[in-house]
Amino acid sequence: MTSFWVVAGIFIVGALLFVLPTLWSKKNRQEGVERDATNISIYRDQLAELDSDFLNDVLTREQYEQSKRELQHRMLQDIPEGETMTAAIMGGNRNVATITLTILIVPLLAISLYLWLGNTKALLPQSAMEQMPMAGATDDGGHANISSVLENLTARLQEQPDDIEGWLMLGRTYAMMQRFNEAKDAYEKVLALSPDNPEFLTDYADIVAMTNNGSLLGEPLELINKALRLDPVNPKALALAGTAEFEQKKYKEAAAYWEKLLALIPPSEAELVQSVNNSIAEAKSLAAGKGSLVARAQEQSPGSRVPPPGESKSESVAAAGTATSGTLSGTVTISPALAGKASPNDSLYIFARAKTGPKAPLATLRLQVKDLPASFSLNDSMARSGVQLSTFPNEVVVGARISKSGSPMPQSGDLQGFSEPIRIGSKGINFVIDQQLP
Incomplete structure (x- = not known):
């Protein structure tokens, strides 16, 4: 912002340099006219003396005429033609006022016009995402070309290795693409620049867990504990700490962390409040030795799963009870009508999300179109929301999305399909990719 105002000041001074010399030259001319007015007064006195000498017979007519012509000649030489006493008196003061007003008004007018018509937000520091060059960021299919963006960002970080915002964005982009090893490297650069930021520590812990088959034990838990020492009310750190305790079957401690998290969630986030409450209830039930609430609820409602032909009711109940394993498995295919719109190397994301409420994936698996028809299995190791599949009490929907850009975020032209709730x-989940996003 300082550089902008320095440059703007230079332009304002440059504009004044075009105007002020002209005004000063006019002022100097007016000063010259004032001097000429004084000369005119002197010549008038000399002419009056000539008239007096002629009337008193001191000069003859010839002498009088000759002296008068000489006096007029000198006066014409000393005074430029067209300059008058009136112009000198009226113009002098007016010119000084004009110069003063010009010096004051030009900068004020320029700044006022910019504040009114310009983009003042551009003067504020911009995030790395906003500053990053986006030229050529789309490909022929109209999708965001993340590869081009990553190349530009990586090149910029080589020139500016201390750009913490750039490293952070690079890590988050890799994490979004589920390239967790590259994300881990980027976050290590972030922590080298800011080792005591609880947000960065928590994100890094999540990334390390993803490179460790989803387990939060070991280094991830150490990072989470450090983040909580720096910020005891960090929501993500509390969520992950509870999940780590649950993973170790320390259900009482898990419930304690999630209760702290619950106190931070605004009442308007009803779905999230309900989800955390369900997790707390599940942890407390297991801590009390009463077993899993999720398993009991499914045993009481075996009809939520449609048994395949030949399976007895008792077998159906037993299958429903396997929900505690936190696994969803089945097969996804693509409609023949859409098969020609996908390339073998396009990314295929298979995910589970809540039937209602936030659409963030609970678990995600990345494959390629060439793997279709694809058999899949989603489990706790693929959890992404801090709440594992095995503890999620509500119905879910399994979906699949084909992305040409490689991004898991829905974009125009992506192909997708969803299962029933x-x-x-549940096992044997079969559904078809049969939609194209407009």
């Missing part, structure tokens, strides 16, 4: 633990 199902319970955690």
Whole structure:
């Protein structure tokens, strides 16, 4: 912002340099006219003396005429033609006022016009995402070309290795693409520049867990604990700390962390409040030795799962009870009508998300179109929301999306399909990719 105002000041001074010399030259001319007015007064006195000498017979007519012509000649030489006493008196003061007003008004007018018509937000520091050059960021298919963006960002970081915002964006982009090893490297650069930021520590812990089959034990838990020492009310750190305790079967401690998290969630986030409450209830039930609430609820409602032909009711109940494993498995295919719109190397994302409420994936698996028809299995190791599939009590929907850009975020032209609402633990889930996003 300082550089902008320095440059703007230079332009304002440059504009004044075009105007002020002209005004000063006019002022100097007016001063010259004032001097000429004084000369005119002197010549008038000399002419009056000539008239007096002629009337008193001191000069003859010839002498008088000759002296008068000489006096007029000198006066014409000393005074430029067209300059008058009136112009000198009226113009002098007016010119000084004009110069003063010009010096004051030009900068004020320029700044006022910019504040009114210009983009003042451009003067504020911009994030790395906003500053990053986006030229050529789209490909022929109209999708965001993340590869081009990453190349530009990587090149910029080589020139500016201390750009913490750039490293952070690079890490988050890799994480979004589920390239967790590259994301881990980027976050290591972030922590080298800011080792005591609880947000960065928590994100890094999540990334390390993803490179460790989804387990938060070991280094991830150490990072989470450090983040909580720096910020005891960091929501993501509390969520992950509870998940780590649950993973170690320390259900009482897990419930304690999630209760702290619950106190931070605004009441308007009803779905999230309900989800955390369900997780707390599940942890407390297991801590009290009463077993899993999720398993009991499914045993009481076996009809939520449609048994295949030949399976007895008792077998159906037993299958429903496997929800505690936190696994969803089945097969996804693509409609023949859409098969020609996908390339073998396009990214295929298979995910589970809540039937209602936030659409963030609970678990995600990345494959390629060439793997279709693809058999899949989603489990706790692929959890992305801090709440594992095995503890999620509500119905979910399994979906698949084909992305030409490689991004898991929905974009125009992506192909997708969804299953019917199902319970955690369901097997034999079959659905078809049969839609194209407009």
